Amino acid sequence: MFRCFPSTCVLYGASILIIFFWCLMWMHHVITIIYAKSKLYKKLKLCPESPSYVGVSIIKPLMGFDPNLLSNLETFFTMDYDCYEILFCVAEEGDPAIKVVNSLLDKFPTVDAKLFVGNSVVGVNPKINNMQSGYSVAKHPLILISDSGIRMKPDTLKDMVEHMTDKVGLVHQLPFVCDKDDSLVSIMEQIFFGTCHARFYLLANLLNLNCVTGMSLLVRKSLLDEVGGLQSFGSYLAEDFFIGKSLRDRGWKLQVSAYPALQNATGYGMDYFRNRLKRWIKLRLKMVPFVTFLEPFTQSLLIGFLASWAGTYLFAWNPVAVFMVHIFLWFICDWTMFTIVHNGPLRISRFVFLVVWLLREVDSNFLFMSALADPSIVWRDKAFRVSWGGLTEKITEK
Numbered sequence: 001m002f003r004c005f006p007s008t009c010v011l012y013g014a015s016i017l018i019i020f021f022w023c024l025m026w027m028h029h030v031i032t033i034i035y036a037k038s039k040l041y042k043k044l045k046l047c048p049e050s051p052s053y054v055g056v057s058i059i060k061p062l063m064g065f066d067p068n069l070l071s072n073l074e075t076f077f078t079m080d081y082d083c084y085e086i087l088f089c090v091a092e093e094g095d096p097a098i099k100v101v102n103s104l105l106d107k108f109p110t111v112d113a114k115l116f117v118g119n120s121v122v123g124v125n126p127k128i129n130n131m132q133s134g135y136s137v138a139k140h141p142l143i144l145i146s147d148s149g150i151r152m153k154p155d156t157l158k159d160m161v162e163h164m165t166d167k168v169g170l171v172h173q174l175p176f177v178c179d180k181d182d183s184l185v186s187i188m189e190q191i192f193f194g195t196c197h198a199r200f201y202l203l204a205n206l207l208n209l210n211c212v213t214g215m216s217l218l219v220r221k222s223l224l225d226e227v228g229g230l231q232s233f234g235s236y237l238a239e240d241f242f243i244g245k246s247l248r249d250r251g252w253k254l255q256v257s258a259y260p261a262l263q264n265a266t267g268y269g270m271d272y273f274r275n276r277l278k279r280w281i282k283l284r285l286k287m288v289p290f291v292t293f294l295e296p297f298t299q300s301l302l303i304g305f306l307a308s309w310a311g312t313y314l315f316a317w318n319p320v321a322v323f324m325v326h327i328f329l330w331f332i333c334d335w336t337m338f339t340i341v342h343n344g345p346l347r348i349s350r351f352v353f354l355v356v357w358l359l360r361e362v363d364s365n366f367l368f369m370s371a372l373a374d375p376s377i378v379w380r381d382k383a384f385r386v387s388w389g390g391l392t393e394k395i396t397e398k
Ligand SMILES: CCCCCCCC/C=C\CCCCCCCC(=O)N[C@@H](CO[C@@H]1OC[C@@H](O)[C@H](O)[C@H]1O)[C@H](O)/C=C/CCCCCCCCCCCCC
Pocket: 127, 147, 196, 197, 200, 201, 203, 204, 207, 209, 210, 211, 212, 213, 214, 215, 237, 238, 239, 240, 241, 280, 281, 283, 284, 287, 288, 291, 292, 294, 295, 298
């Protein structure tokens, strides 16, 4: 008679659970590839007599300088959109971004654009404090919050506004990265945002989960004003998550634009990139702990090792063969997703993609562990402590 010793039962149960989770991971690959293919870069079919476009107040919180700042900001002056204003916000006198903005204001005198210098302290979130001066004078019914490193294609704003249909309160963009330069960090950043990040971002949206990124979001101003304006999100560092939540709680839908957000700030090294991802992990951990604790198990290497072990335990599969096939198929899925999100001629070969992709996959679990090791969150020149749930207190200037 078969006797299940406690340790055997545990191993048996664990391997079934692993194989089940592994199957879910393959499903998520297939589903997100189909979704990305059908959603991204597809123009909405508007009725010919669609009304003229609603006015948009674009708020650009700026802090510091990077070599691409001028050309990135310039794309906001040349958009194919009839009615918009640009409200540049800089917190401190003497910030190098001021000079860049002034040169653009001189170059495009006919564009409705203004610069505000000075911080209004309405909470702990420095980005909200910075944006407050622009928000308080915004005159259009739609607000576009757009981070300093974002680049716009001429028709992106149109697409975002077209997605703002009757029941939609907020339109956001899938984060991606421009073809910047050939440095390892730029390629790795692009691969991360075009594969792992894109998959889960799209999956969350497909499952109707709140997964809004604050780097580029269009929102109805009336809905922010209903709860006290932008400043009512100032006590959270992840203002994007809470803006999304607030709208969802009031029955509004969140939509993803067909065009990914093009991040194009440059000149930052590998440490900056890794610290940025660590900061985000720490934030997610405090807001959606259960999902975040599962994150390491969604990474190719760890789930590959576990599935190889479980397959050997349950079905006597060859673990090395299972692992190799697993990594190969994962790579094919990620390459496919990357080409869809990138949408155009690639500047990297499959071989470079493979090498940098592997490096990132190896690094992902180290990144996660080192994020857990130090709970304090450093953002630019400030350090914060985030409590479970998301409320934030400032510890100090760094
Ligand atoms: C079966 C479980 C699977 C779980 C798998 C999770 C794997 C996650 C890997 C990547 C996650 C990518 C998707 C999440 C994107 C979040 C990016 C992020 O962390 N952004 C935070 C920081 O944003 C900046 O913050 C400062 C602000 O001023 C800037 O403007 C912002 O850009 C952001 O604040 C956090 C938001 C919380 C997002 C919640 C994420 C929910 C994730 C759901 C993943 C899908 C799960 C599928 C479940 C079956």
